Each structure stands twice: as C-alpha cells, then as structure tokens.
Amino acid sequence: MKAREILTSPNLDGLTMIVDNLYTRKQSEDYETARTLYDFFVTNFPNCLTLKLLKIYLSSSDQVLRLRSIGHLSETLPGLRNRNFKLSLVALHEIKPLLISCLTRQNPRKCDTNCLRVIVSFVAENVMSFYNGRWEELSEYILLLVNQDPIRAFSYFIELPLLYEGFINRFLEKLREEVYKVLLHPEKNKEEAWVLALTSAVKMGIEVSDSVMRREILHNVMKSAFEVMWLGMEREFAIRGLQYLDKYLAKEAKLCKWSSKQCGFVAAFAYVIAGVGTNLGVDSDRELYYMFRQCTPMEVLSFFAIPGSDYRSREIAIKRLYDSLCDHTSSQWEIDVSEIRGLQPLLITCLKEEGLPENIYKILGQVVFHVAQETFNYEKDPWFDLWDYIGSESKVEFEKAINRNLTPPRELLVDNSRWVLAFTGAYCSAIHLLEVKSHAGYVKKIAYKMIDSVRELVERGMEVGLVTRAFRDLESIVKKQWDWYMTCECRFLKGLLWRLYAIKGMKIESKYVLWRINVNIERSVDENL
Incomplete structure (x- = not known):
C-alpha cells in the first residue's frame, strides 16, 4: 500500500500495522520501514496523522495498541510545536470533537492520561492561541472531571495555554476548592497529588484577574509549603515539588506571553516560596530572572x-x-x-x-x-x-544628599561607594543645570563642595580608594556625556579639573587621571574644529 493511501483510506489497518511495528526490534526490517513511513507522515501530513492516531485510540479494543497510538502522538506533537507547526482549521474542526470523545472514554488509565494531556495542550494552544477560538466542550469536560476525579483534572488544567475568561469561570470555584483540599492537608495526600495541586494553584493565579483571589492563593501556597516541613515530612518531598514547579514555570514562560500583572503574580509567588526554598536549598532568584527575560x-x-x-x-x-x-x-x-x-x-x-x-x-x-x-x-x-x-522637584533632596554624602568619611571602609557616588552625582547634577539661571548659585556651591571634600581627603591621607576611584568614574561619565557638551559644559569641566589638580599634596596617580581627562577634552575639541 502506498504511503498516501495509508492515511487517506478510511480503513485504519495500514497505520495500525505501522504503529505496532514501531515497537519491534530496531534493527529489523519491519521497524525500519515503519520508522521511515511514520517520519514521512510527520513531515508531510501531520494534520491527517493526528486525526488517524486519535481514531485508532478511540476505535480499538486493544489497550496496548490504544496506548501506543497516543504515545506516539504525544511524542510527535512537541516536535511539531518546536517547528512552529499549526494544525489547519479544517483538521481542528474534526480533531476537537474526536479528542473530547477520547477523553470521555470509560475507565481511563494513568498512562493514557499522561499522553492525552500533552495532546490536549497542543490542540488547545492551536484553538485558543493561534486562532483565538473557543473550546466550550473542553471547559465542560474539565468541570466534569473536577467533580469526579480532581487529581486528573489538575493534570489537564496545568497543561492548558493562557485561557479566555469564560473558559475558566465555568469550573474555577470547584477547582479552587479541590486544590485547597490537597494543599491544606498535605499529610492526607500522595506527593504527586500535592505537586499537581501546588502547580494548579500557580496556574490559577496566572489565569484569574481578581487580586484578592491571587493573594489568597499565595497565602495558601505558602501555608502548605511550610506545613510540609512542620509536619516532619520528607525534605525531598518539598524539594521535588519545587523543582517540578521550577521546570513548569520555565516551560510556561517560553510558551505563554504573560501580561505585567501575570508576571507580577509569578514574581510574588517566587518570593513567597523563596522562604521555603532557602530552608530546602532551592534558589528562586535565577528562575525569577529567567521569567523576566520573557517579558x-x-x-x-x-x-x-x-x-x-x-x-x-x-x-x-x-x-x-x-x-x-x-x-x-x-x-x-x-x-x-x-x-x-x-x-x-x-x-x-x-x-x-x-x-x-x-x-x-x-x-x-x-x-x-x-x-x-x-x-x-x-x-x-x-x-x-x-x-x-x-x-526642580528633587533639587532639595539632591542638595541634602550630596551635602551629606560628600562630607569626607572619618575612616576608610570596605565599601566606600557612598562618597564616590556623591562626588559623581554632584558633578552630573551640576553639569545638567549649568544653563538654568535660577540654579546658578546651586551649581557654584556644589562645585566648591566637591573641591573642598577632595582637599580634605588628600590632607588626611585618605586619597587611595576614594579620590582616585572617583576621578576614574568621572572620566567614564565625561566620555559618555561628551557628545552633547557645549562651550558652557566644557568651560565648567576644565575649571573644575584645574582647581582639583591644584590641590596640594595630591598623589600622582590621581593627578594623572585628571590630566588624562583634560587631554581627551583638548583632543576632542581639536578634532571637532
């Protein structure tokens, strides 16, 4: 049978044989033929392949074959997502009801759920993210599942893309109730259930717009995480939960375009959980920084x-x-x-x-x-x-801060950045206010304050680590600002350099930096002329 006929035929036998042969010995001829055909279908007919594999799962009575069909599909779809593949609207029209039928089959096994939730995630992303569509049947199914099997509902919910408001409203209250039942009684639940509830809580916080509910979610997440420790439960229990959540948020940050409020919730969550993570050896700073990279x-x-x-x-x-x-x-x-x-x-x-x-x-x-x-x-x-x-607004505060921090320290500290920042800040504020006539007195006052402060440090023998460092920072600032300096700024800078250079007792290292700034000024002026 030709490859195209396998997918176009209403009979599923040809594709069924390929699925089964993919589980034979890899060196066998049957496997190699099946692998070649399957890869060909993935590359050229992904819409039709998706539809046919779901039909095999729905129609077959062989549990092994059914699991193999959705197992292959769940492994294939992430690769298609990475290639930016989108299901066609025609295919989606057939796939959506077929997938709902697959989900509502009686007595689903955990292994089936693990595969189906990947498929649901991919199809839902196509419906809601790419085509801005609605999928009310899936919302109704999750509501049904929350009432009948909450843990399985959690596993589907956390894999969904960003949702439209009407989708989540149908089952939000019941979902929140079931999530809190698990979070607030971790001792009564298995590790997997606690992790899924924790992740569902974060997903809810991202999806809802109610700030009160978000704060409530953060409170209960923190309470649950600390209770895991207070109850003397295994340290690895909480670590594995936080590590799973770390990977989940990293994946979501890549796939979803969060708003500033959603980013804010995730950041607040990361901070709340950091208190637990500190005790467990889990660092949230890196995850938080990565999250901001997506914004x-x-x-x-x-x-x-x-x-x-x-x-x-x-x-x-x-x-x-x-x-x-x-x-x-x-x-x-x-x-x-x-x-x-x-x-x-x-x-x-x-x-x-x-x-x-x-x-x-x-x-x-x-x-x-x-x-x-x-x-x-x-x-x-x-x-x-x-x-x-x-x-204007900050004039008084600038003046107070500069006057206070330009006062020379009594002794050299491990970190002397406060005086250095005050010196460079004073220069920047002065250089920007030169042409504002109402601030002429302020500019003159701050320039003399800078000179007097340097003179006092030189006389005390505290030049190294303060003055030389400040001069180097000043040199860097001048290089960055030079493009917009006019005659007024050049005259002010040269006058300041001359008065600083004239301070008696200043070390040659500091004078050399001042000399270098002046030479660069002269050279730039000559080049412009």
Missing part, C-alpha cells in the same frame, strides 16, 4: 513600579531591565525606540519613590541613563521631564 521592558518596569512589592524581586526586575538595555546598546538585542520612549513616564514615577534601598536606586539610575542616552540619540528634543525632576 517586554515595559512589563518588567511595570512590575518594578508596583508599590509594596518585596525589594528582592524588584531588584531582580530592574537588573533584568538594565541588562536588556545594555544588550540593546551593544547591538545584541534590539528594543524599538517607541518602547524606550514609553518607559520614560514610569521611570520618573520610580525616581520619585521614597525609601528605595541604595543598591536598587543605583541600578535604577543606570536604567535612566540608558533610556536618556537613547532618547538623545533618536529624539530632537531632550527628555524634559527628567530635567524637571532633576532641576
């Missing part, structure tokens, strides 16, 4: 801007945003100009937030720098909201 820059910044979020998760979010902007600058990854422009209003809001830890604020400042740099490269007008923030 757009705006989605990451939106999560960072959520008030009340934990600082650790926010630090990972803003670090991811900074890394993506660095990749853009180095041409490793492209961010559209409109996306970068869209970050500006929310960044100003973040800058105004009070109480941010210094390490997070420093990364936020680096993000602002990259966005500003891109804005100046592509826009004719500067980022006026940023100038307003620096020049």
Whole structure:
C-alpha cells in the first residue's frame, strides 16, 4: 500500500500495522520501514496523522495498541510545536470533537492520561492561541472531571495555554476548592497529588484577574509549603515539588506571553516560596530572572513600579531591565525606540519613590541613563521631564544628599561607594543645570563642595580608594556625556579639573587621571574644529 493511501483510506489497518511495528526490534526490517513511513507522515501530513492516531485510540479494543497510538502522538506533537507547526482549521474542526470523545472514554488509565494531556495542550494552544477560538466542550469536560476525579483534572488544567475568561469561570470555584483540599492537608495526600495541586494553584493565579483571589492563593501556597516541613515530612518531598514547579514555570514562560500583572503574580509567588526554598536549598532568584527575560521592558518596569512589592524581586526586575538595555546598546538585542520612549513616564514615577534601598536606586539610575542616552540619540528634543525632576522637584533632596554624602568619611571602609557616588552625582547634577539661571548659585556651591571634600581627603591621607576611584568614574561619565557638551559644559569641566589638580599634596596617580581627562577634552575639541 502506498504511503498516501495509508492515511487517506478510511480503513485504519495500514497505520495500525505501522504503529505496532514501531515497537519491534530496531534493527529489523519491519521497524525500519515503519520508522521511515511514520517520519514521512510527520513531515508531510501531520494534520491527517493526528486525526488517524486519535481514531485508532478511540476505535480499538486493544489497550496496548490504544496506548501506543497516543504515545506516539504525544511524542510527535512537541516536535511539531518546536517547528512552529499549526494544525489547519479544517483538521481542528474534526480533531476537537474526536479528542473530547477520547477523553470521555470509560475507565481511563494513568498512562493514557499522561499522553492525552500533552495532546490536549497542543490542540488547545492551536484553538485558543493561534486562532483565538473557543473550546466550550473542553471547559465542560474539565468541570466534569473536577467533580469526579480532581487529581486528573489538575493534570489537564496545568497543561492548558493562557485561557479566555469564560473558559475558566465555568469550573474555577470547584477547582479552587479541590486544590485547597490537597494543599491544606498535605499529610492526607500522595506527593504527586500535592505537586499537581501546588502547580494548579500557580496556574490559577496566572489565569484569574481578581487580586484578592491571587493573594489568597499565595497565602495558601505558602501555608502548605511550610506545613510540609512542620509536619516532619520528607525534605525531598518539598524539594521535588519545587523543582517540578521550577521546570513548569520555565516551560510556561517560553510558551505563554504573560501580561505585567501575570508576571507580577509569578514574581510574588517566587518570593513567597523563596522562604521555603532557602530552608530546602532551592534558589528562586535565577528562575525569577529567567521569567523576566520573557517579558517586554515595559512589563518588567511595570512590575518594578508596583508599590509594596518585596525589594528582592524588584531588584531582580530592574537588573533584568538594565541588562536588556545594555544588550540593546551593544547591538545584541534590539528594543524599538517607541518602547524606550514609553518607559520614560514610569521611570520618573520610580525616581520619585521614597525609601528605595541604595543598591536598587543605583541600578535604577543606570536604567535612566540608558533610556536618556537613547532618547538623545533618536529624539530632537531632550527628555524634559527628567530635567524637571532633576532641576526642580528633587533639587532639595539632591542638595541634602550630596551635602551629606560628600562630607569626607572619618575612616576608610570596605565599601566606600557612598562618597564616590556623591562626588559623581554632584558633578552630573551640576553639569545638567549649568544653563538654568535660577540654579546658578546651586551649581557654584556644589562645585566648591566637591573641591573642598577632595582637599580634605588628600590632607588626611585618605586619597587611595576614594579620590582616585572617583576621578576614574568621572572620566567614564565625561566620555559618555561628551557628545552633547557645549562651550558652557566644557568651560565648567576644565575649571573644575584645574582647581582639583591644584590641590596640594595630591598623589600622582590621581593627578594623572585628571590630566588624562583634560587631554581627551583638548583632543576632542581639536578634532571637532
């Protein structure tokens, strides 16, 4: 029988023989022939092959053959997904009711469920994600399953793609009830049931829009995870559960396009479970960073801007945003100009937030720098909201912070970054406000404060580790800003360098950095002329 006729014939015998021969000895002629034909079908007729294998499962009375048919299909579909294959609308019209019939067969075995849930996931993804369709029959089936066999319902639910609201509403309340029954009584359930309930809870949190329900889910997940430890259950029990969840979320992050709120829920979940993971030796930071890699820059910044979020998760979010902007600058990854422009209003809001830890604020400042740099490269007008923030709203706070932190430390510390940041921050604020007449007194005051602070450190013999480091950071800043310096900025910088260089007792290493900055300025001016 020709290959095409095997699939077009209403008779299933030809494909049945191929399925059986795929389980014979690999070196045999029957196996090699079957393998060649099956691979040919996968490459050229995946729609028809999917339909025929489901028909074998539904019509055959041979349990071994039935399992083999869906076993092969469940192994084939992930490969087709990786090739971005989509079932045709014509094929889906036949496959959807056929698959529901397969699911509702009496007395399903666990091995059948493991294969069928992979198939359901693939078909549902085609229906809902690729064609924006609805599959009410599947929603009704899961409702039926939640009432009759909750654990099996969990296994199907967690494999579904992002769902439309009406799909989950039909069974949400009953599903939530059954999930909590398992989570809140881990001692009464097997490990597999607890893991599936834990994963279903996270899936529910991603799917629902009710913030109250999301908080309730987080509370019960944390309570369940800690109860596993308090009850003295096996440490490996919880570890395996969290490891499964780690792999699940990594897979979902690749397949699903989460919104900023959904990303926020997953991040909050990762933080909640981190308390358990710390005791179990499971690190959630890497998983959280990977999750943010799947989000757009705006989605990451939106999560960072959520008030009340934990600082650790926010630090990972803003670090991811900074890394993506660095990749853009180095041409490793492209961010559209409109996306970068869209970050500006929310960044100003973040800058105004009070109480941010210094390490997070420093990364936020680096993000602002990259966005500003891109804005100046592509826009004719500067980022006026940023100038307003620096020049007006934050003037008092900047002045207080700079005056306070530019005061020389009494002794050298392991981390002396506070004074160095104050020195470079003072320079940046001054250079940006030079042409604002109302701030002329502030600029002059801060420049003399910088000089006096350096002079005091030199006189105390505390130059190494502070002054030289600050001068090197200043050199780096000047290189980044030089493109937009005009006569006013050049005159201010040269005057500052001259006064710093004139400080008596300064070490040659520090003077050399100042000299190098000045030489680069002169060379750039000559080249421009």
